[in-house]
Amino acid sequence: MSTKAGSGVKRRDFLKILGATGATTAVVGCTSEKVGKLIPYVSSPDNTVAGVSQFYATTCRECATGCGVLAEVRDGRPIKLEGNPDHPVNRGAICATGMSALQGLYNPDRFRQPMLREGSELKPVTWDRALEVLGQKLGEVKSRGGAANAVFLNAHETGSFPGFVDQWLSANDMPAHLSIDTMAPAATVAANRAAYGVAWPAIDFKASSLILSFSADFLDAWGGRVPQQLDWADARAQLESAPKLVYIGARRSLTGLNADQWIPAKPGSEMAICRAILGQGTAAEAAQAADVAEGTITALIAAVRGAGSKVLALCGMSTPDAVECGSMVAEINKVNGSVGTTIKPAQAHAGYEGVASYLELVDATERMAAGNVPVAFIRNANPAYSMPTSVGFAAAFAKVGFKVSFSIMPDETSLLCDLILPDNHWLESWGDAVALAGERSFVQPALEPVFDTRNAGDVLISAARADGTIASRFPQADYRSWMIANFEGGATAFATALTKATVSGSPVASRGTRTAVASRVSPAPALSAAGEGMFVVVYPSATLGDGAGANKPWLQELPDPVTKIAWQTWVEIHPKAAKEMGVREGDHLTVKTAAGEITAPAYLYMGVRPDTVAIALGQGHTEYGRFAKNVGVNAYQLLPSGWDTSGNLALVASRGTVTRLEEHSQLVTTEGSARQHGRGIAQAMMAAAISAPEEEEHHHDIPGHVSQEFLPGLKSPVAADAQGEFANPQSKDKGMYNPEHPTKAEARRWAMTIDLARCTGCSACVTACYSENNIPTVGAAYQGRALSPTTWDERPGANIIKGREMAWIRLERYYEGNTNTENEFSPDFETRFVPMMCQHCGNAPCEPVCPVYATYHSPDGLNVQVYNRCVGTRYCSNNCPYKVRYYNWFGYGEPERKQYAWPEPMHWLLNPDVTVRGKGVMEKCTFCVERIREGENRARSEERELNADEFTTACAQACPSRAIVFGDAADENWSVAKLAYDRRAYHVFEELNTYTAVVYLKKVNHPAPAASATA
Amino acid sequence: MTTKKKWTVIPGFLALAAAATLLSAYSGASSSQGKLVEQPIKFIHNPHVEKLGMNCLYCHSGANKAMDPGNASVASCMGCHTVVKANGSEEIKKLDEYWNKKEPIPWNRVHKVPDYVQFPHMRHVNAGVTCQSCHGEIQKQGAAGVGEGYKPVEQFASLNMGWCINCHVQGYNAAEGAKLAGLPDSVVTALAKEPVKKARYDCAVCHY
C-alpha cells in the first residue's frame, strides 16, 4: 500500500479498506455528508445500525492514570470519548486531556505513512521498504555487536506492552527500554516508596478533616487527577464536615485556589515547616524561613495536632529537596496515625510503576553524546522537547547511528529520526493497562487506522519474524494474537474481557530490569533563602501537561483554569512586584536563569509570591504539528540539568533575574473582570450558616437586588412564564402552551443545577462541550482576521484576544478579597469558579428581540437556537445578561475558508447529530438537545416514558466533580428536581426576572484552618 | 383630454409580477420535487416488493430503529442474487462486479433533507406512517422493467419545511397513507375512522 505524501486517506478508500477487512468496526454511508451519495456497507457488521452510536470500552492512554473510557462510535468513527461508569478509577468521569485524545487521533499533522530519511529530508516509503530497512539496520547493529548499547525510549505506559518490548529487546540482545513520563511526580513517587512502600497509595479525602498540600496539585496535574477530583468533590460535598485544605507553596495552583487557606511559603522552605509541625524545629524558625507570619505556623501546628489521624498531608513538590521533604510529609501522616485512614498504601495505584528516572535518561543522553549508541528507538516520547535544553538531548541524539521512531506525531524528536514507523493511535490499537494493582483494563481499537500506520507491536513482531535467529520467539502473527496467547483463558475470555471495564489479573510479561545508573554529575543544589534574583517556579500545565497536549486545539483553546490564558506562554508575577518593576500586564519579561532564558508576556497574579515568578510548561514547540508549532515558549529552556536525590528533574530549582522589555503583547485571555462587582454571580456561604435559620443571609450584598423569595420552581412572579406553574396541578396557570397537545412536551422542564461547593474549576466540562457540540476552536494562528487587505493577524489566539472564543460553557473565576494587591501582598483571597452557560431562561431576554424567531422558548423549557433560521443580527447576544451566546465570525465550518476549524481528517470527530454552524450564525448551549431527542426517541422506540436520570448533558457526563446535574425539573423523580430546592440554591441575576433553568448551589466556605490568632 | 388610459397597464404588470413571485415562493419553487436521478444499477423496487412481497425493512433495516433507514449491504443483495440471476440481467451482472471487487454500490441520493434537519425515520415508521406517504408509491417503481420506459426512483414529495409542518400540525391521515401503500380497502376504511395523528411542531424537534 502506498499513499502519496501529504494526501489524506480518502473517504472512499477508507470505506473500501473497512469493507474488505471485515473488521469489527466498519463504516456506512455518508448519512451526514453533503455529498449526494448513499454508500451502503459491502457486508454489514453485526449489531451495527447506521446512524446509531455504539460504545467501545477502552482505556485512556493520555496519562498514567489509566481511566476507563467509552468511545462513542458512529458509522465506524469515534466521535466522542466519555468516562466509563463501570471503571473503578474514574467512575464515568473524564478530563479534558482524555477527551482531547480524539484530536490526537484525527490530527491532520500525524504521520500518514512510514518515512525514511534521504539526506536531510524524510521521504514517504512503503511499509515493505520501511521494514526492510529496519531489518537491515538491526542486522548491521547486531552484527557489529552494538546491540547492547541500543536505547529504546517509550512514552510511559502500563500493561503488557512494556514487557513485550523488553522481550523483543532482549531477543535482540538489547537492554530494557526506558519508560519516559515527564509528567510523573517522580519525587513524590520516590518519597512514597520510601515511606509507604508503594509508588502511589490511595488518598481518602473523605476520611480526612485537614489536608495539608505541599504543592501537591491533586486537581491540576499531580497524580490521577480524575479519581482525585471525584474523591475531593465528594469529600467537600459533605459541606459542614468537609475536610479543610491548607495549601503550602509559592504559587497558588488550581488546587491552591480550591484551598481554604494558602500559606505562601518560600520555595525551599517547606522542610522548615515540616520540621516545625513534627516538633523538630520551632514555629519561629519555620516562619522566618518561609517568610510567613509566625502565628500562621503556630496555628497550623495546632490544627495538625487537633486533627489527629484525620490529617492528610501530601507533598507534590519538585524542588531539589523534594524527596526529603516528601519523606517528612509522610512522617506527619505517620506521626498523626493517618496512614491507613487517609493514606491507604494497601490500595495502591499502579500507574507510575516502571517509570524511568530522569537520571537514566540523562545517562542515555550522555552515552549518545559520546557516540556509543548505534541505534535508538523512540515511541511517543519527546525528550528533544521535554528535557532541559541544557542537557543537550537533540545534539546527543544526532550522534546516534540509526534512529527509529514509532511516534504518531512529527514531534521534535521524531523529526530527528532516520526511519519513521508510525504507530497506531491508542484508539486504533490493541493493548491493556494496569491502573489499580491487580486490575487490568483493555485498550481496543475503536476504528480502523485513519492513516497508513501500523501498531508498533505488530511492527516489532514482523521485524523479529523476519530475523531467522529470533523468529521462533515470536510465534504469533501480530500483537493482538500475542496478547491473546498471553491471556489467561485465551481468545474467548479475551473477547469477554473487552466488554468489561476491568478484569483482575496482571500482564504476563513483566518489564525487563534496567541497570542502575550511577550519578556522574552532582545533583542540583538546594534553593537557598539568601540567593539573588527571583524564584523561578516551573510547573506542568493543567491543560497541556508537559507539552504533549499542545497539538490538540481543544486543549490549546481551553483556558488555563487559573490564569484563563490560552494559546500562549505567560510569566506569572505578583502585582506588587510588577508595580515595583513598572510592569503592566502583557509587558514582555525576560526570565534568565543560569541555564537559559525565555521571554514571555507578564500576567499579574496575586496567587504567586512577590519574590517568585511562575511559568507553565507545555508550549514553545518548534515542531509537533500546526497547532503546537511556534506557540509560546518552552520553559524547559530555563531549567538547570540538575536533579533531586531520587534522580529526577527538579522543576523548582533555580533563581533568575527578571527584566522588563519594551515589547508588549496582549494576553490571550478569556477573562474580563476578575471581580464580581457585587453582582452575585458566584455566591457563597459559610459552612456554619447552612444549618442557621434562612433569614440571616439573604442577598444583602447585591445592591439593587429585588427582595423576593427564591422560587426554585422556575416560575416567574412578574411576567407570564411560558410554562406556567407546571409543578402545581392545582394551579390555573398552565402557561402559554397548549396542554392538550398530544405530545405532552410542555409537561417537561429541562433544568440544571450546578453545585459550586463541588466545582473545582477544572474545565473538563468545557472540552466535553466542544466535543459534543461541534464547537469550533478559533485560536490557531491561521484563523485570525485580516489586519489590512494584505496582512493577516497570525498571532496564536488572535481571535480569542478579540473575545471571539466559542466555549458554550465557560469557567468564570472570580476573586473575593485582596483589593489592594499592587501595594500589598496578602495570601488571603478567595476564588469562586462558576461554570456559565445558557441559562435557558423562562423569560429569556434574547428571545423577543430576534426578528426571525431564530430563538424562542420551547414547550419543554429549552431556550432554542435555530441555526438555520438565524440571520445573524446578534441582537440576542446584546440582550443576554449572561453573555453566553457565541457568534460565528468566520466560516469555521467551511472547509474552503482559511479559518476552517477541522482540517481533514479532524472533521471526522464531528458529531453527526449536531449541525455544524455556518458563518454569520449565533450559537449557544442547547442543553444538549440532541441527547434529549435521542433519549426521547429511544424511549419512544421502546414504548416507554423517559426514566429519571436516563441521560445527561455532555458537561455533566464528563464533570469529575459531579457538580453538574441535568434533568427534568418538573418530574420529581429526576435528581435535579430535588437539587433545585436545595437550601443553597440561587439564580444568577435573579433581579432581572429571567427565571433561569440553571440553578446554582452556593459555594461553601470554611474558615481558614490555620488562621493566625494575631492576623 | 386624455385619449387612452394606457397607464393602467403598468400597475397591472406590477401586480402580475408580484403575484408570480409570491406564488412561486409559496409553492416551493426551490424544491427538487420530481427529481429523477440515474443510478449506478437500474434497481427496480416493483418485483422485490410486489412480486416477492419483501418488506421494506429487509433492505432499509434501520428505518424502524434509527434516524437513518440505511440501505442493503452488497452482501445482503448477494444473499439472493448469487442464485437469482434473472436470465443474465445486465444489472445483476453489475451487482456481481461490485461484490467481486468488494466495493459498495455508490447509490445516488434521491431524498435528502438539508444537514440542519434531523429526521428520525424510526419515529415516523413506528408511528405508523407508511413509507409511501413520503416516498410515493415506491412499490410500483420499476414496474416497466429496466429497458425502455425505465424510471428510477423519483423524489416524491417536495421535502419543504411547509410540507413537513403541514403533517405535524394538521395530523397524519393514516387512511391516505395506507391507500398509497396499497393496503387492502378494509384496512383503509378502518383507519379512516381513527383520529389523525399530530406531532410537535416545535423548531427544536428537527433543528438542532
Add this chain to the structure above:
Amino acid sequence: MGTIAQPVEELRRPNIASADVQLPAVKDYEQVDREIIATLGFTRKWLIGLSVSIAAMLVGASAWIYQIYWGLGQAGYEPPVMWGVYIITFVFWVGIGHAGTLISAILYLFRAGFRTSIYRAAEAMTVFAVMTAGLFPIIHIGRPWKFFWLIPYPNWRLLWPNFKSPLVWDVFAISTYLTISTTFLYIGLIPDLAVLRDRETNPTRKRIYGILSLGWRNSDREWRHFAKAYLFLAAFSTPLVLSVHSVVSFDFAMTLVPGWHASIFPPYFVAGAIFSGFAMVWTIAIPMRKWFKLEHYITLNHLDATAKVVLFTSMVVGCAYMIEFFIAWYSGVRPEQEFFWNRVFGQWWWAAWIMLLCNMALPMSLWSQKLRRNPTWLWFLSIFINIGMWYERFVIVVPSLSHEFEPWQWGSYTPSWVDMSFLVGSFGWFFMWFLLFVKQMPVMAIMELKEIVVPRRKHAVDGGHH
C-alpha cells in the same frame, strides 16, 4: 363664497408663507426659473466631487464583498460588543434623515416660512440619508443574503417574522419612512419637473423630464388635488418622523442593557436626530448657497431661524444626557451606576467628552445672534455636530455593550479597516446620490418659491401682502 367680489388687488397669503422670511431680492417668476435652472448642468468641480464620492462608495462596496466572503469577523467586533460601527453609522444616518421630512412636513404644518428655500435640499438629503442608513442593517447581519426573512411574505416554510422584535419594527419604520419621504420628495418635485420640461431645450433631457413630470400641466384641477394630497402627506409624515427615530431608539431601549434600557430614549433620539439633521442641512446648504449663487434665496434670516432650532434641540439633547446620569444615580442600581461612571471616566471617556463638547457646549454659541448669522461659523459648527452625533451613538452602543451585567465578559472594541471602509463608503454613497441629484433636479422648490414671490399685476396696489 363671496370671494368673486373680492378685489383681487389685495393679495391672499400663500399656503406657506409667514411674513417673516421674505425674499426681497427675488422679483418675479421668471427670475426664479432662471436662477434655479442655472444651478443645473455639469461643472468640473462637480465632476471631481462626484468622482471622489464614487471612489469612496466603491471602497465601501469592495469591503462589503470582502466581508460577505470571509464573514463578519473582518469587522472589529469584539464580543461582548456585538454591535459596532455599522449600527452606529446606521443610527447616525437615520438621524440625518430626520431633518428633511421635519422641515418639509412639520414646518409646513406650522407654516414656518424659512422652510421654503431649504426644504427641497433637505428632503433630498433625507431620502439619500435613509437610503444609506437602510444599507447598514443588511451590512451588519451575518447572513445578508437572508435579509428578506425579516419581511413578512407568504413562504413555503410557513414562517413569519417576529413582530415583537424591535428589529422588525425597524424594518417597517425605515422602509415606510423611505417610501414616504421619497414619495413626498417626488410629489413636490412634479410641478418643478414640469418647469424643467418646459424650459429644457435638449430633446432627450426634455423627454426625460417630461416622463418624470407625469404630464403635469399646472391646471387648477391638478393644483387643487396636489395641495390637498401634499397637506395629508405632511400630516402623515409628521408623526412618522417622530416615530422612526423612536423605533430606532427602541432597538436600544427595549433591551435590558445598562445604558440602553431607558424610557427617555425616544424623545432623546428624536431630538438628537433633528439636531444632527439640521447640522447636516447646514453642511450641505451653506456651501450650496455660495456655489450656486443662491444667497438671496437662503438668506441670513433663514440661517438664523435654523440656528434657533439647532440651539433648542441641542438643549433637549443635553438635558437628556444629564437625565440619564441622574436616573442612573437615583435608581441605585449598581450595574447602571457603574456603567455611567464608566461612560464618562472609563475606557471611552474621550468619546463621551467629544459628544458632550460637540453636542452640548459648542451649540451654546448660538445664543449669539452674530454667530447665528455667520455662515462660516455655522458650517464649522455643523461639522462638529456631525462628529459629536456620530460619537453620541458610539457612546451609546459600544461602552454599554462592553460593560454589561456579567463582569467576566467585559470587553473592549476597536473598529477594523473594514468598518472604516464602510463608514467612508457610506459618505461616498450619500454624496454620490446627492451630487447626482443637485445637477439634475432643482435644489429649491420652484413652485413654492413662486408662491411667496409677489406675482405680476396690471393694477398693482402698493403694499401687497407685506
Add this chain to the structure above:
Amino acid sequence: MQGVLGAFHHLDTTVHAIEELKKARLGDVTVYSPTIRHEIDDAIDAPNSVVRRFTLVGGLLGVSFGYWISIWTGDYWPLVTGGKAIASWIPYTIIGFELMVLVGCLSTVAGMFINARIPRLTTTVGYDPRFSGGHFGIFVSCGADKAPQVEALLQKHGADEVRRED
C-alpha cells in the same frame, strides 16, 4: 379637444377673466398657473378635493392590516418568546401605525393621481409651456361657435395671446 386658450401675464387680469368666464358659461374653464394662488382658487371656487377620502380609507386599511398580520402570524405558529403574550397588542401598535402611514400616504398619492388625472401622456393640447414659467393661462373648452366670443372676452381682459386649439 377643442377650445380657446389665453395666456396672461398678470394675476389680476387672469382672475377677472376667470370670474367673467364663469358668469358667461361659455364652456369648461381650465386655469393654468405657475404656482398655487389663492386668488385663482377663489375665483374658480371649486369643491373641496376628495383626496382626503382616499387618505382616510387607506389609513384605516393600513392600520387594520398591520394589527391583523402581526396577530395572525403570531397565532399561526405560536412560538413563545421571552414569556410574552403571543398577541401582544402594544408592540403590534407600532406595526399598525407604520402601515397606517404607509398605506394612508400611498393611497393619498393614488387619490391625487386619479383625481388630477396624472400621469397623462401628453400635454400639448390646451397647454403652453409658458404656464409653468411666468404666465397664467385660461383654456375654455368650447365649440367653434362660441370661440369668437371667448376670444373676445379673453382679449378684453388683457390676454397676451389668444389662440384656438383643436
